[in-house]
Amino acid sequence: MMRHQTESTHRPSAPPRIPEVDFDQAPFLVIWETTQACDLACVHCRAEARPCRDLGELSTLDAMRLMNDVRRFGRPLFVLTGGDPFKRPDLVDLVEHGARIGLRMGLTPSATPLVTAERLAALRDAGLARLAISMDGPDPETHDTFRGMPGSFQRSLEILETARNLGLSTQVNTTVTRSTLDTFDAMAELVAELGISLWSVFFLVPTGRAKAEDVAGAEEFEKVFHRMYDLSKDASFDIKSTAAPHYRRVILQRQVQERKRGERSAPPEPLTGGVGFHMGRGSGAGPAIPATARAKGVNDGNGFVFVSHLGDIYPSGFLPLGVGNVRSDDLVEVYRESPLLQALRDPDRLKGKCGVCEYRAVCGGSRARAYAVTGDPLEAEPYCTHIPTRWKHMQAEGVSRRSERGGTGKTQRLPVLGG
Numbered sequence: 001m002m003r004h005q006t007e008s009t010h011r012p013s014a015p016p017r018i019p020e021v022d023f024d025q026a027p028f029l030v031i032w033e034t035t036q037a038c039d040l041a042c043v044h045c046r047a048e049a050r051p052c053r054d055l056g057e058l059s060t061l062d063a064m065r066l067m068n069d070v071r072r073f074g075r076p077l078f079v080l081t082g083g084d085p086f087k088r089p090d091l092v093d094l095v096e097h098g099a100r101i102g103l104r105m106g107l108t109p110s111a112t113p114l115v116t117a118e119r120l121a122a123l124r125d126a127g128l129a130r131l132a133i134s135m136d137g138p139d140p141e142t143h144d145t146f147r148g149m150p151g152s153f154q155r156s157l158e159i160l161e162t163a164r165n166l167g168l169s170t171q172v173n174t175t176v177t178r179s180t181l182d183t184f185d186a187m188a189e190l191v192a193e194l195g196i197s198l199w200s201v202f203f204l205v206p207t208g209r210a211k212a213e214d215v216a217g218a219e220e221f222e223k224v225f226h227r228m229y230d231l232s233k234d235a236s237f238d239i240k241s242t243a244a245p246h247y248r249r250v251i252l253q254r255q256v257q258e259r260k261r262g263e264r265s266a267p268p269e270p271l272t273g274g275v276g277f278h279m280g281r282g283s284g285a286g287p288a289i290p291a292t293a294r295a296k297g298v299n300d301g302n303g304f305v306f307v308s309h310l311g312d313i314y315p316s317g318f319l320p321l322g323v324g325n326v327r328s329d330d331l332v333e334v335y336r337e338s339p340l341l342q343a344l345r346d347p348d349r350l351k352g353k354c355g356v357c358e359y360r361a362v363c364g365g366s367r368a369r370a371y372a373v374t375g376d377p378l379e380a381e382p383y384c385t386h387i388p389t390r391w392k393h394m395q396a397e398g399v400s401r402r403s404e405r406g407g408t409g410k411t412q413r414l415p416v417l418g419g
């Protein structure tokens with residue numbers, strides 16, 4: 001899969017409309033880890049960030065070639081993450097290049113003094129479409145402990161206000177862990193005051209610095225999903241889950257119940273709580289989600305691809321199974337033809353209860369969490385309370401077959417952890 005050298009011939013253009021996306025052909029969202037350098041020391045950092053940049057990071061030229069290749073997919077959302085992207089002196093040039101060739105550029109900086117009003121204004125002028133800031137607690141104590149930096153809470157609020165005043169669309173990313181569960185409602189109240197476009201609620205995957213004991217249980221996931229759905233009805237911003245596609249299952253279940261009770265006239269919407277994009281409602285200026293993406297949902301390697309600071313290609317930042325490197329492989333070809341990515345896009349290849357679940361096409365469970373817990377990216381999502389009807393029947397058949405063979409007749413333990 002040798003990469004093709006392509007230089008862009010695209011002209012500056014108006015903000016793109018996101019076209020219909022066939023996830024077998026193109027991702028909806030590409031995330032590039034610009035660097036692992038960061039001045040924070042977050043407790044659950046995926047990137048296990050460090051203070052200094054790696055000499056092997058993609059250069060400015062490498063990054064521009066990467067963006068040109070991403071543009072060959074169409075117009076995916078392209079998010080610069082880290083580490084802290086503000087550690088790169090070429091950040092404004094990179095955003096300018098991506099916006100100029102027609103990519104919709106997002107950025108997730110760390111809340112440090114590097115994020116100045118001047119640099120934010122330069123990024124806005126370069127064509128930045130969305131700025132996302134992490135806030136993991138509704139007060140300085142919770143947030144600063146989580147982020148390992150006193151003053152980070154206040155800095156986050158200041159950055160969001162500055163960005164808003166500059167006319168940038170803003171997003172807050174919040175991580176749900178066992179220790180922050182109790183602050184969820186207060187966090188919802190805080191984000192409601194921040195004038196954001198999107199609240200992205202990330203459910204911890206035990207990888208990087210995150211430990212399995214930090215992950216909330218399946219029952220707690222479920223409670224938060226229902227709370228998110230309740231909030232979404234009146235919120236002035238969109239709410240989505242990250243690394244928890246089973247929120248989509250809860251949305252559908254709730255809407256079916258509402259319809260049965262006569263509280264809803266429209267059929268259930270195939271909403272997606274994918275990975276990092278706007279839902280087409282709320283106060284933000286983000287693009288509406290096309291029906292295809294809404295119906296299928298975005299998941300690891302399925303409408304989504306991640307490129308590391310060294311150029312390695314992964315299904316997501318939380319699923320550390322490399323499928324190539326943008327320096328030597330063609331990203332477009334890898335996305336379309338990698339056997340792993342093809343498997344992740346096929347709901348019928350899922351194992352356990354996810355493989356027979358009636359929601360597998362819109363959900364499919366977090367492939368990253370399945371891998372982190374079981375070592376198999378196609379195994380059942382371990383933190384889902386739902387028991388599919390077919391799985392129930394299979395369990396019952398298994399019981400009667402074992403009984404006929406003189407077994408114990410006990411039902412096999414379902415793969416639900418922490419509930």
Ligand code: SF4
Nearest residue numbers: 354357363364365384
């Ligand atoms: S069983 Fe799997 S596919 Fe079904 S809702 Fe749960 S996580 Fe999603």
